[in-house]
Amino acid sequence: xxxxxxxxxxxxxxxxxxxxxxxxxxxxxxxxxxxxxxxxxxxxxxxxxxxxxxxxxxxxxxxxxxxxxxxxxxxxxxxxxxxxxxxxxxxxxxxxxxxxxxxxxxxxxxxxxxxxxxxxxxxxxxxxxxxxxxxxxxxxxxxxxxxxxxxxxxxxxxxxxxxxxxxxxxxxxxxxxxxxxxxxxxxxxxxxxxxxxxxxxxxxxxxxxxxxxxxxxxxxxxxxxxxxxxxxxxxxxxxxxxxxxxxxxxxxxxxxx
Amino acid sequence: xxxxxxxxxxxxxxxxxxxxxxxxxxxxxxxxxxxxxxxxxxxxxxxxxxxxxxxxxxxxxxxxxxxxxxxxxxxxxxxxxxxxxxxxxxxxxxxxxxxxxxxxxxxxxxxxxxxxxxxxxxxxxxxxxxxxxxxxxxxxxxxxxxxxxxxxxxxxxxxxxxxxxxxxxxxxxxxxxxxxxxxxxxxxxxxxxxxxxxxxxxxxx
Numbered sequence: 001x002x003x004x005x006x007x008x009x010x011x012x013x014x015x016x017x018x019x020x021x022x023x024x025x026x027x028x029x030x031x032x033x034x035x036x037x038x039x040x041x042x043x044x045x046x047x048x049x050x051x052x053x054x055x056x057x058x059x060x061x062x063x064x065x066x067x068x069x070x071x072x073x074x075x076x077x078x079x080x081x082x083x084x085x086x087x088x089x090x091x092x093x094x095x096x097x098x099x100x101x102x103x104x105x106x107x108x109x110x111x112x113x114x115x116x117x118x119x120x121x122x123x124x125x126x127x128x129x130x131x132x133x134x135x136x137x138x139x140x141x142x143x144x145x146x147x148x149x150x151x152x153x154x155x156x157x158x159x160x161x162x163x164x165x166x167x168x169x170x171x172x173x174x175x176x177x178x179x180x181x182x183x184x185x186x187x188x189x190x191x192x193x194x195x196x197x198x199x200x201x202x203x204x205x206x207x208x209x210x211x212x213x214x215x216x217x218x219x220x221x222x223x224x225x226x227x228x229x230x231x232x233x234x235x236x237x238x239x240x241x242x243x244x245x246x247x248x249x250x251x252x253x254x255x256x257x
Numbered sequence: 258x259x260x261x262x263x264x265x266x267x268x269x270x271x272x273x274x275x276x277x278x279x280x281x282x283x284x285x286x287x288x289x290x291x292x293x294x295x296x297x298x299x300x301x302x303x304x305x306x307x308x309x310x311x312x313x314x315x316x317x318x319x320x321x322x323x324x325x326x327x328x329x330x331x332x333x334x335x336x337x338x339x340x341x342x343x344x345x346x347x348x349x350x351x352x353x354x355x356x357x358x359x360x361x362x363x364x365x366x367x368x369x370x371x372x373x374x375x376x377x378x379x380x381x382x383x384x385x386x387x388x389x390x391x392x393x394x395x396x397x398x399x400x401x402x403x404x405x406x407x408x409x410x411x412x413x414x415x416x417x418x419x420x421x422x423x424x425x426x427x428x429x430x431x432x433x434x435x436x437x438x439x440x441x442x443x444x445x446x447x448x449x450x451x452x453x454x455x456x457x458x459x460x461x462x
Contacts, residue, residue, distance in 0.1 A: 081297035195406045196413040198421050242406030
């Protein structure tokens with residue numbers, strides 16, 4: 001208990017220190033405490049996340065077009081099969097022709113490798129899962145979204161609704177407490193350590209097969225079984241591979257503060 | 258005369274079956290073949306740098322030319338990894354001689370912090386993993402994360418320094434493409450052994 005209190009105080013202090021200095025198009029996310037949905041036995045319940053900055057909206061088709069123009073090896077016809085599967089950028093008309101894909105829409109059908117390469121080209125990186133979740137936990141008007149009913153309802157609604165065939169533009173979602181948009185309600189997003197998610201056949205993690213599959217799986221347990229949206233993200237991430245591309249999976253970039 | 262002496266010495270070594278420990282390097286660290294550009298789905302397209310337990314820095318492409326039986330592990334593992342290593346050794350025992358002469362085993366550590374090349378060398382000794390066929394590698398955590406993401410190995414570290422991770426054996430063909438994968442421990446290895454036999458026919462050395 002004392003330790004948790006100390007962590008919280010540190011987080012608040014660090015938060016004040018970090019409240020400045022984000023780049024244009026990015027929002028400062030103060031240091032915080034992230035409570036993983038699943039954690040290994042004896043793993044800390046609360047993970048400190050250092051202050052960082054996060055793009056206020058996902059990367060768009062328009063931005064990705066500039067990137068592939070400057071980095072031809074990431075063009076659709078040139079990308080290596082190892083780094084992106086055959087659906088990579090299939091919603092575009094050609095290597096450098098987005099076709100019906102509007103420049104303002106979030107870019108999707110991009111692999112983890114492509115997202116990483118884009119971020120590096122901007123002098124940025126992908127957010128870690130802890131960072132992403134820390135930013136996404138904020139409500140519209142309060143730091144802790146779990147206390148805001150309106151926010152909870154909006155989030156649950158999206159995770160229960162199929163993606164529209166035509167994605168809305170990036171940046172049109174309501175800003176959260178930190179000024180970040182579209183963390184919920186637009187697309188799924190890559191994180192740098194998406195493959196740290198270990199999910200078992202059922203939440204109790206006690207089926208024989210799954211125990212053989214994962215070292216330590218029997219000791220995993222959910223910290224907040226009521227958080228449906230977090231379950232969805234956790235399951236989604238654990239099913240991904242680095243070369244996969246999905247029609248409603250994109251990304252945004254992060255950077256140290 | 259000198260050449261003759263050399264031949265005699267070499268012959269002595271071979272005859273007596275003494276393993277010249279200092280001379281024999283693991284598969285990763287021998288002279289690489291020039292086989293042109295890797296294929297579209299070859300893991301050997303990765304440009305990351307890895308360090309072997311013998312201290313040598315390599316690119317994964319150094320393993321090209323022979324099928325690799327790959328597993329990710331960490332040397333401080335208390336639960337599943339010891340079983341995984343034992344199972345790989347059992348597969349090594351089970352392979353027919355003509356196949357065994359054409360495949361290698363590759364162990365990659367997910368514990369970048371503790372598994373230094375010295376730790377890996379100690380692990381090789383402890384588990385009796387011969388240099389003839391076994392390569393042990395480490396790399397920086399981002400590079401490990403990348404390889405794991407390609408293989409489909411998920412992992413996370415807990416507070417005790419134990420990693421929860423997917424137990425997965427991957428067979429890479431001679432070109433470095435994923436040819437077969439077996440998940441989980443204590444599975445019937447028949448399919449994996451058959452796949453290894455098939456991949457061995459494509460060995461280029």
